[in-house]
Amino acid sequence: MNDWQRKSPLDWETYVNKMVKVAAIEKHEYEGWVLTVDPVSASIVLATFLENEEVSISVVLGHAVQEVEILKEGDDEMKQRLSCIFAPEESKAYSP
Amino acid sequence: ASPRFQALLGGQMTAQAVRANLRQRYLRGLGAARGRPTRFYLRAGVQVDAVFGAADVDAVAFQVDALRTPLGVQAAALLRYTDVLAYTFLLE
Structure with missing residues (x-):
């Protein structure tokens, strides 16, 4: 188990809705907004907004995570945007 | 809550x-x-493309469909968590 996997859910939660840079083993690096951290596998789910309204989701598995650096805090608009990504259809904000 | x-x-x-x-x-x-084309980054720089299927509760393996390997396309396969470093897919 690495240091990242040993963290508690309260620690992982501090990364949610923040832009981070994840350094993984074998010199892989990933950047994106943290949607969640799976408390079972410690995997980090990152979202990156592309042009044409597409969202790229990257999941870095907990065992491969070496370091997570916070680059930017998310504002309320970003939090709202992130919370909608995986929300079930019926709970999406109503816009007539 | x-x-x-x-x-x-x-x-x-x-x-x-x-x-x-x-x-x-x-x-x-x-x-x-589920059902989306996904790229898996494995150890030693290996990348494979497949259609995401499911993951198990204990974080042991991913089930994928249409796994593209150098030997051809596997209709269904399991990828071990320990072999996968990361995976990415697109939401439109």
Whole structure:
């Protein structure tokens, strides 16, 4: 188990809705907004907004995570945007 | 946690509630990945493309369909968690 996997859910939660840079083993690096951290596998789910309204989701598995650096805090608009990504259809904000 | 549960705790989210919230988001993410073309980054710089199927509860393996390998396309396959470093897919 690495240091990242040993963290508690309260620690992982501090990364949610923040832009981070994840350094993984074998010199892989990933950047994106943290949607969640799976408390079972410690995997980090990152979202990156592309042009044409597409969202790229990257999941870095907990065992491969070496370091997570916070680059930017998310504002309320970003939090709202992130919370909608995986929300079930019926709970999406109503816009007539 | 429901508003009622939070009120009961006096606005204090317990570690358990935080954990449940993180897990729920992760499971919704797995649901969103299902059926999407996904690129898996494996050890030693190997990358493979497949259609995401499912993940098991104990974080042991991913089930994928149409796994593209140098020997051809496997209709269904399991990828071990320990062999996968990361995976990415697109939501439109």
